[in-house]
Amino acid sequence: MNLTYRHLVLCVSVAGVLVNAFDPFTTTVFVGVGAALGRTIYRYFQESCNAEWIAFNATGLHADLELKLFGQHIASRIVLKAVSGFMSNNNPKKPLVLSLHGWTGTGKNLMSKLIAENIYKEGMDSSFVHVFTSELHFPHAQQIETYKSELQRWIKGNITNCAQSMFIFDEMDKMHPGLIDSIKPYLDYYDKLDGVSYRKAIFIFLSNAGGIDIIETALEFWRDGRQREEIQLKDLETSLSLSVFNNKQSGLWHTSLIDKNLVDFFVPFLPLEYKHVVLCAMAEMKAKGTEPDQSVADQVAKDLVYFPKTERVFSVKGCKTVESKLDYYT
Numbered sequence: 001m002n003l004t005y006r007h008l009v010l011c012v013s014v015a016g017v018l019v020n021a022f023d024p025f026t027t028t029v030f031v032g033v034g035a036a037l038g039r040t041i042y043r044y045f046q047e048s049c050n051a052e053w054i055a056f057n058a059t060g061l062h063a064d065l066e067l068k069l070f071g072q073h074i075a076s077r078i079v080l081k082a083v084s085g086f087m088s089n090n091n092p093k094k095p096l097v098l099s100l101h102g103w104t105g106t107g108k109n110l111m112s113k114l115i116a117e118n119i120y121k122e123g124m125d126s127s128f129v130h131v132f133t134s135e136l137h138f139p140h141a142q143q144i145e146t147y148k149s150e151l152q153r154w155i156k157g158n159i160t161n162c163a164q165s166m167f168i169f170d171e172m173d174k175m176h177p178g179l180i181d182s183i184k185p186y187l188d189y190y191d192k193l194d195g196v197s198y199r200k201a202i203f204i205f206l207s208n209a210g211g212i213d214i215i216e217t218a219l220e221f222w223r224d225g226r227q228r229e230e231i232q233l234k235d236l237e238t239s240l241s242l243s244v245f246n247n248k249q250s251g252l253w254h255t256s257l258i259d260k261n262l263v264d265f266f267v268p269f270l271p272l273e274y275k276h277v278v279l280c281a282m283a284e285m286k287a288k289g290t291e292p293d294q295s296v297a298d299q300v301a302k303d304l305v306y307f308p309k310t311e312r313v314f315s316v317k318g319c320k321t322v323e324s325k326l327d328y329y330t
């Protein structure tokens with residue numbers, strides 16, 4: 001490096017000007033203002049448990065359900081009503097407990113994401129939204145006792161931090177029944193447990209339980225030449241009943257939750273048809289910021305496998321693999 005005399009003079013004079021400008025008094029004021037500003041900015045960006053960060057947008061949820069979730073007229077209606085009712089109640093008697101049921105790729109995860117995004121400014125990234133997956137958080141059956149106390153501690157700790165916390169339990173079918181038992185007290189009608197009120201929290205359970213029965217009902221409607229939109233909740237009630245859940249396959253966890261009426265809403269997700277997969281692909285392209293292309297969407301939908309073998313009505317994996325297929329075609 002070739003540092004000349006002229007550079008040196010320049011440096012020294014710049015330093016001089018700086019030192020002159022920041023006499024002790026100015027510097028103090030400056031640092032003071034800076035710190036205050038810093039604190040404000042920090043508070044502004046740091047997510048807090050208040051209405052600035054947590055506020056339900058019913059219009060937003062309604063719009064999202066129309067634009068982003070396809071083929072689920074029953075689930076959309078139930079969830080919008082349930083969440084709107086709960087969020088507009090200043091004094092709920094118990095936490096909101098939703099149990100989402102349906103086959104793979106039908107939109108259960110998407111639904112929980114849309115709920116979170118329309119309550120928390122930070123959506124799924126919010127520090128008040130907690131997702132638990134059996135395989136990730138509670139993988140070893142022999143450690144069940146540790147998991148139980150850990151989970152209780154987490155729920156209590158997080159709700160103590162912020163009453164309006166949300167807990168999503170993915171793949172409930174794989175969850176150890178003992179774990180579910182350990183959270184039951186928090187879902188119940190208690191004013192307070194150990195001084196903590198759980199009544200403003202939201203619990204969402206995702207599972208495949210009842211999924212096959214839901215498919216059978218949807219298939220019956222299709223075979224009778226009836227519109228999918230004609231299917232009503234009452235047509236699926238047996239699919240979501242104790243008799244169906246009460247077998248080993250779908251896990252025993254449901255029995256005790258249903259027995260005690262801790263679940264407020266059972267939300268069925270219908271199997272998706274070709275046209276829904278096309279819509280998923282179009283929405284996915286839009287979300288990625290590329291121009292939605294009908295022929296690409298058709299290509300993606302054609303690539304998927306449909307069942308039953310003869311009629312090929314419903315996508316085996318719903319919209320689950322649409323995203324990776326799109327990467328392949330675009």
Ligand SMILES: *[C@@H]1O[C@H](CO)[C@@H](O)[C@H](O)[C@H]1NC(C)=O
Nearest residue numbers: 055057058059060061063064
């Ligand atoms: C609620 O959602 C709607 C539709 O997405 C949006 O236009 C509106 O700005 C949102 N309101 C608030 C307060 O965020």
Ligand SMILES: *[C@@H]1O[C@H](CO)[C@@H](O)[C@H](O)[C@H]1NC(C)=O
Nearest residue numbers: 130131153154156157158161
């Ligand atoms: C909140 O839950 C998370 C798990 O999602 C856990 O890691 C954390 O320790 C909990 N916080 C408190 C204060 O218990």
